[in-house]
Amino acid sequence: MEIDNKTIEQLITEKHTIALRRGFSVWPRGEFGKPPALGDFRWTADLILSTWIQAETGKPPTNGLEYRVGASGGGFDVLDFKFLPEDQWITNGNLIDTSISLNGRPYDKKIKISVPWYGGGMSYGSISDHVMLSRVRAAKEWGTYTSSGEGGYPDTIVPYKDNIITQVATGLFGVREQTIQYAPIIELKYAQGAKPGLGGHLLADKSTASVAKIRESVPWVSLFSPFPFHSVYSVEDHKKHLDWIKTINPAALLCVKVSTPTDVDMVAVGSFYAGAHILNIDGSYGSTGAAPEIAKKNIAMPVEYAIPKVHKYLVSEGIRDELIVMASGGIRTAYDIAKAIALGADGCVLGTTELVAIGCTRCSNCERGRGCPFGLTTTDPELSQLVDPDWGMRRISSVYQSFQFQLKDILRRLGLTSIRELRGRSDLLLYNKQHPSNDKYKMKKVSKPEEELRVEESVTDSVVE
Amino acid sequence: MVTLSRNEPEYVRYEIKIQPAPDVIPFPSRFKVRVKKHRLAGLLLKELVHYRGQKEVVTSRPCVYGVFSGPVGGFAPREDKCVGCLRCTTQYPEMVEIFRNPDRENLGDSHFTREYVDSVHYESQSGRVPVRGAGYRGKFGGEGWDGMWTDMSEIVRPTRDGIHGREFISTAVDIGEKPLLLQFNSEGIMVGETPHCLTIPIPMLFDAPPPSARTRALTEILVRSATETETLCILPLPEILEFSIRNRHVVPLISLSDRDKLSELGFAPSMIEMEKWDENLYGIIRDQFPEAIVAVRLPYSPGFEDRLLMLVDHGVGVFHLVGSYHGRGQNGEFVRDLISAGHRALVAVGKRDRTTLIGSGGIIAAEHVPKAIICGLDAVALDTPVLVALQARMIGECVDWNNNQFDIREVPVDWGVQRLKNLLASWRDQLLEILGAMGLREVRRSRGETGRAMFQEDLEIEAFGEIEGYGD
Numbered sequence: 011m012e013i014d015n016k017t018i019e020q021l022i023t024e025k026h027t028i029a030l031r032r033g034f035s036v037w038p039r040g041e042f043g044k045p046p047a048l049g050d051f052r053w054t055a056d057l058i059l060s061t062w063i064q065a066e067t068g069k070p071p072t073n074g075l076e077y078r079v080g081a082s083g084g085g086f087d088v089l090d091f092k093f094l095p096e097d098q099w100i101t102n103g104n105l106i107d108t109s110i111s112l113n114g115r116p117y118d119k120k121i122k123i124s125v126p127w128y129g130g131g132m133s134y135g136s137i138s139d140h141v142m143l144s145r146v147r148a149a150k151e152w153g154t155y156t157s158s159g160e161g162g163y164p165d166t167i168v169p170y171k172d173n174i175i176t177q178v179a180t181g182l183f184g185v186r187e188q189t190i191q192y193a194p195i196i197e198l199k200y201a202q203g204a205k206p207g208l209g210g211h212l213l214a215d216k217s218t219a220s221v222a223k224i225r226e227s228v229p230w231v232s233l234f235s236p237f238p239f240h241s242v243y244s245v246e247d248h249k250k251h252l253d254w255i256k257t258i259n260p261a262a263l264l265c266v267k268v269s270t271p272t273d274v275d276m277v278a279v280g281s282f283y284a285g286a287h288i289l290n291i292d293g294s295y296g297s298t299g300a301a302p303e304i305a306k307k308n309i310a311m312p313v314e315y316a317i318p319k320v321h322k323y324l325v326s327e328g329i330r331d332e333l334i335v336m337a338s339g340g341i342r343t344a345y346d347i348a349k350a351i352a353l354g355a356d357g358c359v360l361g362t363t364e365l366v367a368i369g370c371t372r373c374s375n376c377e378r379g380r381g382c383p384f385g386l387t388t389t390d391p392e393l394s395q396l397v398d399p400d401w402g403m404r405r406i407s408s409v410y411q412s413f414q415f416q417l418k419d420i421l422r423r424l425g426l427t428s429i430r431e432l433r434g435r436s437d438l439l440l441y442n443k444q445h446p447s448n449d450k451y452k453m454k455k456v457s458k459p460e461e462e463l464r465v466e467e468s469v470t471d472s473v474v475e
Numbered sequence: 476m477v478t479l480s481r482n483e484p485e486y487v488r489y490e491i492k493i494q495p496a497p498d499v500i501p502f503p504s505r506f507k508v509r510v511k512k513h514r515l516a517g518l519l520l521k522e523l524v525h526y527r528g529q530k531e532v533v534t535s536r537p538c539v540y541g542v543f544s545g546p547v548g549g550f551a552p553r554e555d556k557c558v559g560c561l562r563c564t565t566q567y568p569e570m571v572e573i574f575r576n577p578d579r580e581n582l583g584d585s586h587f588t589r590e591y592v593d594s595v596h597y598e599s600q601s602g603r604v605p606v607r608g609a610g611y612r613g614k615f616g617g618e619g620w621d622g623m624w625t626d627m628s629e630i631v632r633p634t635r636d637g638i639h640g641r642e643f644i645s646t647a648v649d650i651g652e653k654p655l656l657l658q659f660n661s662e663g664i665m666v667g668e669t670p671h672c673l674t675i676p677i678p679m680l681f682d683a684p685p686p687s688a689r690t691r692a693l694t695e696i697l698v699r700s701a702t703e704t705e706t707l708c709i710l711p712l713p714e715i716l717e718f719s720i721r722n723r724h725v726v727p728l729i730s731l732s733d734r735d736k737l738s739e740l741g742f743a744p745s746m747i748e749m750e751k752w753d754e755n756l757y758g759i760i761r762d763q764f765p766e767a768i769v770a771v772r773l774p775y776s777p778g779f780e781d782r783l784l785m786l787v788d789h790g791v792g793v794f795h796l797v798g799s800y801h802g803r804g805q806n807g808e809f810v811r812d813l814i815s816a817g818h819r820a821l822v823a824v825g826k827r828d829r830t831t832l833i834g835s836g837g838i839i840a841a842e843h844v845p846k847a848i849i850c851g852l853d854a855v856a857l858d859t860p861v862l863v864a865l866q867a868r869m870i871g872e873c874v875d876w877n878n879n880q881f882d883i884r885e886v887p888v889d890w891g892v893q894r895l896k897n898l899l900a901s902w903r904d905q906l907l908e909i910l911g912a913m914g915l916r917e918v919r920r921s922r923g924e925t926g927r928a929m930f931q932e933d934l935e936i937e938a939f940g941e942i943e944g945y946g947d
Contacts, residue, residue, distance in 0.1 A: 013527055021526060022535045026566065029537070033565035046574035047506060047559050050612035084615025084931075092943065200629045204610055207627035207912020211606065237911075238629060271627045272929055294624070295611045302604045303594065304905045306611040308842040309912050310627050315934040340610070353938070362610060373560040376608025383539045383562040387608060393539065441944035 023395045030384070030396060034369055038063040040073055045371075051082045052295060053362070053372045057342055064412035065367040065405035070344075078345040085295075085314035086346045090440040093423040100422040107428040108417050110357050112195065113263055113287045114332045121194060121263060123154040125414050126357035126429050127347060129364060130338050131177045131199065131267070133161025134184070135212050135221035135233075136299050136376070137365075137387050138394035144402025145364055146170040151403070152410050157197055157359075160210050160235060162224040163189055175265065178255065180209050181235030183225040190258045197265040197290065198251055200238055203339030204297030206269035206310035209235030211300045213377045218389045249284035256285070263287040269309075270294060270316035270339070275323035282324070282333045290359055291316050293339030297361065299387075300377035313339045314353065321354020321434050330434075344416035354434045367409040368402045488643070489676040491704055491900035493602025496893040499886055500866045502596065503578035506559045508542060508552040514570040515549045537563045583863070584872045586801035591839050592863055595898065598841070599864035602897030604904050619802060619809040620843050622931035627912040644910050645917035646903055648678045648854050650707075650746065650831045651768045652792025671792070672831075673745050673768060677903050678848060678918050681708035681895075682835045682856035683728050688867060688881040691718065696865065696891035698722055703892065704899050709748055709795075709856060712736055728772075731756060737763055748772055748795055752786060770795050770833065775804030775813045780820035787821070793831040796852075799875040800859050802837015810837045811850055818851025818923050827923070836875075839863075841905035851923045864898045865891050 013021060037045060038059040049055030060077035064070060070077045079087045093099075100106065112121040129145050136159060143166055149156040150173045157175040158167075162184015167174065176193035178185050180200075190196055201207065212221070212233040222229040242248055252264050265288035266281040268274065278289050293313020294306060317337050324330040337350040338359035347358045366372065369384040381388025385396030417429060424438055432438070519533060526532040536543040541556045542563070543549045549571070563571045583592040590613070597605050616622045651672030658667040681697050694714055701708035701724040709726040712733040721742040729737065730750040737759065746768040747760055760769055770793035771786060773779060783794060796817055798810040814834055821827040835856035838847055847855055859873060862881050873879035910918060913927050921927060939945045 013529065018529065018531050021529065021532045025522075025526075025532060025535065026537060029566035030562070033568055036568055037565065042568040045561055045564050045568075046572065047564075048561060051614050052610070052612055082613075082615040083617075087615065089939075089942070201627070208908060213606070268629050269627060271629060272927075277629050295615075297610045300606050300608045301610075302606050302905065302908055304604070304842050304908060305912070307613060307621075308623075308846070309625050309909065311624050311929050311934055312615065315929075315938040318938045369565075370609070371561045371565065372609050372612070373558065374607040374609040374612070375558050375560055377606060378558065378608075380539060383537075383560045384565075436942055439942045441939050441942045441947075 019392070023392070027396055027398070030369065031401070034062045035066055038066075038071065038073075038075065048371060050372065052080050052340065053342060053366070054081050058366055058370075058372060061342075061363065061366045061409060062369075064409045066408065068408040068411035068415070070412055070416055078343055080342065082295075085312050085340070086342075086349050088441060088443050089314075089349050090442050091348070091352075091420060091424060092438050092440050094425050098425055100425060100427065103418045103422055105427055106418040106421050107430075108414050108421075110334070110430060112334050114334050115287060116332075118263060118287065119194070119261055123357075124152055125154055125410060126351060126417070127341075127360050127413075128154045128175070128336070128357070129156030130359040130361035131157035131159035131175075131179075131197065131202075132299070132361060132365075132387075133159030133177075133210070133212070134164045134224060135161045135216055135218075135389060138385060138389050138397065139164040139166045140394050140397045140399050141365070141368065141386050141402060142167050143170075143399035144368060144397060144406055146173055147399060147403035148364075148406035148410060149173045151407050155195060158184070158189070158193075160184065160199065161212075161221065162186075163192065164220070164224060168192070177267075179235055180237055180239050181225075181233065183210075183227070183233065183235070187258050190255060190262070193259070193262065195263045195265055195288070196255045196259060197267050197288075198255070199267040200242075201269035201292070201310075202267065202297060202299075203269055203292035203294045203310065203313070204299060204301040205305040206271070206294055207237060208302065208305055209237040211235075211377070213300055216377065216381050216387075216389060221389055245280045245284065248280065252285045265290055265336075267292055270311045270313060272311070274311075274316050275319050278320045278324055278333065278335070279327055279329070282329050286333065288334045288336055289320070290336045290338060291320055291355075292359075293337070296339035296341065313337050313341075313350070317350055317353040317355050318436065325434070344413040345420070347413065348417055348420045348432065349439065351429060351432045352435050352439050354436070356430075356433055363409065364406050367405045368397055489646070489705075491602075491896050491903065493897050493900045494893060495602075496600055496890055496897055498596075498600065498866060499890055500884055502866070503576050503582070504554045504557060505576060505579050505593075506554065506557040506573050507576045508554050508557055508563075509572040509574070510549045510552055511570050512550055518567070518570065537566045582868070584801075584869045586837065587839050587859055587863065587869060587873070594840060595860050595863045596866075598901035599894040599898040602900045604901055604908070616931040619811050619837070620840075620846050623811065623846050623849075624929045625842075625845060625849065625909050625913060626927045626929065628914040644907050644915070645919070646678060646906060646910075647674050647676050647917070648919055649674050650770075650793060650833070650854060652831075653829055655828055671768060675706045675854070677704065677706055677899060678852075678854040678906075679844065679899060679902065680706045680726075680833070680854060680856050681861055682858040683709045683711055684858075684862065685876050685879050685881070687879055688862055688883050689714065690883060690885060692885050692888055692891065693865070693883065694718055694720070695888045696886075696895060697861070698725055699888065699892045700895035700899075701725070704896055706899070707746060712740070715740065726770075729756065729760065734759065743767065746770060746793075752782075752791075754789065757789070757791070768793055770831075772797055774798075775806075775808070775810065775836075777804075777806050779804070779813070780816055783817055784820055784824060784826075787824075787826050787830060792829060793833070795833045795835065795856060797876075798834070798836025800836060800873050800879065801875075810834065811846070814847060814850040814852055815925070822923070841902040842909070844902060845906055845909040845918075845921060846928070848918060848921050849924055849928045853919075853922055860898065861895060864894045 044055045056076040060071045060075040110126045145156045160179035171192040175195040177197045214232040219229045266286040267290040294310045334356045337355035341358045376387035380390040385393040522533040564573045649672040654668040697708040712727045723745045726746045748770040772795045802810045804813045831853045834852040867881040867883035870880040
């Protein structure tokens with residue numbers, strides 16, 4: 011039986027989709043308090059709910075939710091900015107530039123992105139093609155990129171290949187000459203922050219027939235990518251890898267994604283001399299995929315420590331301006347982006363933030379059974395219907411808008427006109443171990459309904475484009 | 476060199492057989508599910524009308540894990556199935572509330588927190604490495620083990636693929652007294668001082684359970700688990716005598732008052748541990764059990780390093796450094812730094828390679844094993860994790876050997892053995908992951924290799940030292 015020309019399956023999807031979207035809108039307003047079981051030290055309930063607000067409105071929340079820092083008690087969460095006195099702020103926010111170049115070398119294609127971030131690698135299989143579409147459409151709208159992850163291109167995202175970074179990882183899943191030739195940027199993933207020193211994991215339940223087809227593997231068999239590249243035993247082999255990519259796609263910019271070992275600064279220099287245009291340092295506290303719990307916390311350093319280490323070493327080697335450093339692994343907010351840049355990165359790579367924008371509650375069940383119950387990290391045909399690509403694109407795009415708005419506000423209050431001027435300006439940071447945000451990890455009701463609160467003074471309309 | 480039980484003429488790759496060992500004592504669910512039933516009834520009625528009686532649509536539930544899959548759905552939620560995804564409460568904020576189960580949250584104590592209890596519970600139940608999505612959720616760093624990260628190698632390394640790889644990473648360690656070098660005569664025969672060691676295939680053994688937790692079943696579980704995993708378990712001599720245990724995987728723990736009972740021991744142990752140093756008793760043990768390796772239990776008292784060196788001069792080659800269950804020495808310092816201090820004291824006098832350091836106290840998670848070894852231990856003796864794996868509950872703060880209260884039930888021995896085998900298998904696999912990531916082919920090479928670890932205090936100074944406010 012059909013109702014309004016809709017099948018039962020469509021009606022079920024519609025019923026849940028409407029209810030979910032209502033929930034994403036209602037919860038952050040605070041009328042039901044905060045979900046008691048939502049959040050953790052890194053992504054507090056406040057951060058998740060404020061990201062939902064930003065995904066809906068394109069602006070940071072104004073109802074008292076803490077949208078700048080988490081409650082981890084370290085790293086970005088204990089850093090503040092030394093803002094100028096108000097009379098020295100730049101008044102015209104429209105003059106502030108948030109764009110960065112992704113090629114600092116004097117040769118090869120110049121690629122500029124309008125915001126200092128792009129989307130991190132999340133493979134088909136780890137997420138649905140609807141989520142991939144949402145991400146890449148948002149990237150296209152903002153003139154930036156998103157990475158394919160280690161799972162190739164489902165047909166639906168091929169039309170967006172100009173805004174996709176093709177990832178070549180150790181399992182070579184989904185990697186073909188064609189996919190290398192598709193993209194303007196190729197990313198060689200040596201390691202990832204969530205599981206440094208270990209290969210990618212796609213557990214059996216998520217390795218569906220369609221996923222396995224693209225990966226040229228056997229359906230319903232767990233896929234553990236090897237570690238590291240079995241063809242790379244030295245820096246010379248590393249250069250050989252980059253040369254190989256250049257041979258297939260001479261126009262491509264080359265990105266090397268590495269984790270954060272104690273010698274990450276040396277790795278950066280090695281990658282530069284091997285020919286990389288971009289170095290993506292992926293700290294150990296972020297990531298979206300399945301990973302052994304022991305690897306997340308205990309192997310390799312958090313990105314907050316790695317960024318200045320790499321930056322300073324590249325400066326001392328005289329090659330800082332030629333290698334673009336993108337930081338990832340725990341970048342949650344616009345403030346994190348600004349702090350990462352002040353510590354020495356050129357820009358950041360976002361992953362979890364985008365998933366939270368489209369409904370992730372950070373429940374950590376991504377790898378379990380059919381995958382994410384919100385239809386994000388799953389290829390289950392029913393669950394993935396919960397995310398409509400247009401809706402997802404709008405949500406991610408709105409978060410981008412809010413982040414750009416906040417970055418401009420930060421720059422304005424620091425007296426800077428370009429995000430590029432902020433790079434390495436750790437003198438503009440304050441270390442505050444007793445950061446008040448660290449007391450915010452308490453389950454409490456939002457102070458007041460949104461309507462009753464004024465926009466924070468610091469976030470004025472003058473910086474909105 | 477003493478081997479415990481492996482007399483096979485051919486090499487056999489070490490493996491701990493795992494199999495599921497589900498709880499025998501009910502374990503509280505992670506979450507509680509509260510549904511406002513009158514609102515649920517109202518919603519169902521509304522949907523019945525809206526969807527014109529389409530039962531499939533109306534009864535389609537928001538939970539993919541089966542919380543509402545019972546015969547009456549949301550009217551009697553199955554809390555044990557809730558994984559905390561929050562989809563139901565996201566969809567229906569006015570009707571469903573999910574909150575953390577206080578019974579679960581209150582497990583453990585201030586050191587062995589609920590998160591660690593959860594990990595040990597999963598590991599001992601399944602034998603597997605805990606794998607989850609969505610990144611790290613905890614505090615940034617912290618005191619002790621939390622302020623320490625192990626290194627990894629991006630490219631150049633001899634190991635491949637961690638636990639999934641084909642290349643072998645050894646987790647075997649030697650316990651005993653070792654000469655710095657071996658000497659051979661012209662005929663190739665070893666002369667001079669010879670190693671007096673035993674090799675265990677994993678750097679983990681079982682410490683003696685505290686008096687408050689001892690049961691016959693627990694003793695049997697420990698002995699069998701140690702035997703089946705080819706490691707050791709430390710047990711007080713009176714207990715060994717009471718239960719007539721004769722097993723070379725058992726390490727008798729000898730106190731001064733046990734002196735006269737030594738002759739009653741019905742087997743020649745491979746290792747004996749003295750509860751505290753006594754020169755006279757040490758001599759008696761050496762005389763009576765010349766083949767046994769003799770270890771001395773040494774608390775982290777102020778100046779314990781000097782005592783360590785003094786005992787080395789007396790010929791002691793194996794030490795069991797003992798911290799509180801909360802990982803503290805007697806002066807309150809965390810064991811991480813105390814292990815390092817002990818290790819470095821021996822290095823400074825050139826005697827580290829002659830001795831073996833076993834440590835216990837505060838080592839309650841898989842990651843603590845490699846971290847403790849990097850700080851300077853050769854092996855760890857597991858204490859409280861063993862009890863938690865067997866579903867013992869901590870009542871209040873379980874601070875040390877004497878100050879603790881465990882609610883430990885009588886559990887089936889076979890089940891208990893499997894739980895401990897699962898725990899060791901999981902921790903060993905996680906050790907392999909760490910070693911694989913570092914590019915080390917054997918755990919012995921990580922001992923004292925603090926260069927293969929990163930410490931928060933060092934990283935902070937390097938990264939944030941120039942930032943205003945740092946150090947204030």
